Amino acid sequence: MDDALLGLMALSDPYLLLLLVFATLGGVLIGALPGLNATTGVALLLPFTITMQPIPAIAVLTTIYCAATFAGAITAILINTPGTSASATTCLDGYPMAQRGEAGRALGMAAVSSTIGGIISVICLMLAAPMLSRAAYYFAPPEYFALTLFGLSMLASVGEGTPVKNIISGAFGVLLATVGIDLLTSIDRFTFGFNELSEGIGFVPVMIGVFGISELLVQAGQLDIVRKQVIMKKIKLPSKADYKKVWKTILRSSGIGTFIGILPAEGATVASMIGYNEAKRWSKTPEDFGKGAIEGIAGSEAANNAATGGAMVPTLALGIPGSPTAAVILAGMMVHGLRPGPTMFTEQAEFAFAIFWSMMLVNILFFFIGLYGAKFFARITFIPTQILWPVVFIFSIVGAYALDQSMFDVWIAVGFGFIGFMMRRHGYSVVPMAIGLILGGMLETRFGQSMVMLDEQWWMMVTRPLTAFFLILTALALFGPMVWSKLFTQRDPMKSSGE
Amino acid sequence: MxxxxxxxxxxxxxxxxxxxxxxxxxxxxxxxxxxxxxxxxxxxxxxxxxxxxxxxxxxxxxxxxxxxxxxxxKLEPKVLKTMGLLVGFTLLAEIDLFLGLGIFAASLSYLWGEKRIIALLFAGVVVPILIFFFFDFIFEIRFPKGILTNIWYG
The missing domain is CATH 1.10.287 (Helix Hairpins)
Known part of the structure; x- marks a missing residue:
């Protein structure tokens, strides 16, 4: 309780409050700009936090995460272009509503359900993260190894690639994490004579490359996309009848979003899809979905914002990112010398609770900013691509340089921009690679420690109940969907007959 | 298309x-x-x-x-040209980081269809200068020495 109060006290600093207001504005702006999303935004702005103290720095990053996730709905509703992939399902009903002159009502519902979803998930985060970390306090290296492996196995289902391609991408990230001096033996690996590689490949330049610079190349191929904005009348909050219709949907989607967010690597996009589907399944009028059903917006938006809080649970309590953006925030914590994991709630509890409170605050802030600034942010999306992306590139490069003041990091960022673009072009999502890079070091260290502990008899891991449990979960995450789809295909007479 | x-x-x-x-x-x-x-x-x-x-x-x-x-x-010609510009940037940045950034930003803007001189100057000159001084004053970042940065660093 004292820690929660101390965390709240930390937020009473006027400088930090002002910073959070600006970060919310920045996050909403990033989320509203098509092509930029929460992950890219956090990766690009991470270097700007280098001179800050850890609390303001990480609070700014989580604020951008929450605000950008919400803001994707603005463009989804007004121009039928989701600002972030998590808002793709919001387009389905938001844009039809806007077309029939109800843009204000749709935006109002998006803001209300996002705020409620976000606040519910932060409350869950405040309760669940310390409990989870207390349980994890008793984990030994084999349990940690199995848990990290489970986190990595969840990468099979993230991003736009197929499961096999996602695992290749994740494994490539793990391989990249082995570059530099081996911590257990102090022997150089893959440094090729470059001193800059002795400490490994930096997270930040790689993130800037694969999320920022590769997106610039993607945008180069999409210059002919024309966006049309729907004229928006006065914004109005949802009516009592609307609330009556959607309150169950909001609560259900908030629960779904929080749960999906807690699962390692699963983020807001998956949450919004499931939230939307469940809203449709439970609706009394499922036929209205896709034609402008207000429940559709509530189901999608409550879930994707709830996922942000949920994603921070494993990130802070176990050091395993709950979503791609949480992975970049995790990298930010490491850059600031923090050690997310079970010890965080005993050694840095004030920091953890300050982050929780800042997330709570941003959920209230973006409600007002989103509602009253929606018209302005919708106009911002019309900044010409040919001006926006050169500016984003300059920020990317200067950001990559600024962290260690090294031109080597600039080359890394540009190189990974090319690698990221080619990976995406061939169906290999860059998200698993980024998470693999962050978790790779931990995975190898825990594996090495487990080998020492088990006297090099790795098969002894399965004799430890918790390790075996995580290994079974890993196997289920990897092979479950494959087996399930095979069984399902065999039993589906329509598919088997080729119709 | x-x-x-x-x-x-x-x-x-x-x-x-x-x-x-x-x-x-x-x-x-x-x-x-x-x-x-x-x-x-x-x-x-x-x-x-x-x-x-x-x-x-x-x-x-x-x-x-x-x-x-x-x-x-199929890769659009503009994507290939953008890749070419990126390679050009890496070479120019060896001479001066901000010279490379400015030329890259203006060229990219022009390649992507921007023809207004004011807009090109904004992307290629104003933004790099603003970002340089922002990082120099606020974050006290020292950029690598080059033709342009030496004017400031002496």
Whole structure:
């Protein structure tokens, strides 16, 4: 309780409050700009936090995460272009509503359900993260190894690639994490004579490359996309009848979003899809979905914002990112010398609770900013691509340089921009690679420690109940969907007959 | 407009390239120094990368045999030209980082269809200068010396 109060006290600093207001504005702006999303935004702005103290720095990053996730709905509703992939399902009903002159009502519902979803998930985060970390306090290296492996196995289902391609991408990230001096033996690996590689490949330049610079190349191929904005009348909050219709949907989607967010690597996009589907399944009028059903917006938006809080649970309590953006925030914590994991709630509890409170605050802030600034942010999306992306590139490069003041990091960022673009072009999502890079070091260290502990008899891991449990979960995450789809295909007479 | 093509070549070329990369990297791991048995703490430095490489190669083989050819967008000329500009940036940045950034930003803007001089000057001159001074004053970042940055640093 004292820690929660101390965390709240930390937020009473006027400088930090002002910073959070600006970060919310920045996050909403990033989320509203098509092509930029929460992950890219956090990766690009991470270097700007280098001179800050850890609390303001990480609070700014989580604020951008929450605000950008919400803001994707603005463009989804007004121009039928989701600002972030998590808002793709919001387009389905938001844009039809806007077309029939109800843009204000749709935006109002998006803001209300996002705020409620976000606040519910932060409350869950405040309760669940310390409990989870207390349980994890008793984990030994084999349990940690199995848990990290489970986190990595969840990468099979993230991003736009197929499961096999996602695992290749994740494994490539793990391989990249082995570059530099081996911590257990102090022997150089893959440094090729470059001193800059002795400490490994930096997270930040790689993130800037694969999320920022590769997106610039993607945008180069999409210059002919024309966006049309729907004229928006006065914004109005949802009516009592609307609330009556959607309150169950909001609560259900908030629960779904929080749960999906807690699962390692699963983020807001998956949450919004499931939230939307469940809203449709439970609706009394499922036929209205896709034609402008207000429940559709509530189901999608409550879930994707709830996922942000949920994603921070494993990130802070176990050091395993709950979503791609949480992975970049995790990298930010490491850059600031923090050690997310079970010890965080005993050694840095004030920091953890300050982050929780800042997330709570941003959920209230973006409600007002989103509602009253929606018209302005919708106009911002019309900044010409040919001006926006050169500016984003300059920020990317200067950001990559600024962290260690090294031109080597600039080359890394540009190189990974090319690698990221080619990976995406061939169906290999860059998200698993980024998470693999962050978790790779931990995975190898825990594996090495487990080998020492088990006297090099790795098969002894399965004799430890918790390790075996995580290994079974890993196997289920990897092979479950494959087996399930095979069984399902065999039993589906329509598919088997080729119709 | 992007054109779709059934690019059957990339179906086997990419997994094959991955396998070649794995083979070369695996060989590289065999060149790592080893730790004497008595000092070894669980694993040799090459053990873990080798396990990861075997996994990647095995999965690439799986793709080679299981993956179906999918229609693929042909690379737009503008994408190729943007890549060319990026290479140009890396060369110019060796002379001066901000010279490279300014020329890249203005050229990219022009390549993507911006013809207004004011807009080109904004992207290529105003923004780099603002960002330079922002990082210099606020974050006290010292950028690498070059033709332009020396004017400020002396």
């Amino acid at each position: 992007n054109k779709l093509s059934m690019n059957d070549k990339s179906r086997w070329l990419v997994p094959l390239l991955i396998c070649i990369f794995c083979a070369l990297t695996y060989w590289q791991t065999t060149q790592f120094e080893t730790v004497p048995e008595i000092l070894k703490r669980g694993t040799q430095p090459s053990d873990f990368p080798q396990m990861v490489l075997v996994l990647i190669a095995a999965l690439a083989m799986l793709i080679l045999f299981k993956d179906r050819p999918k229609p693929m967008m």
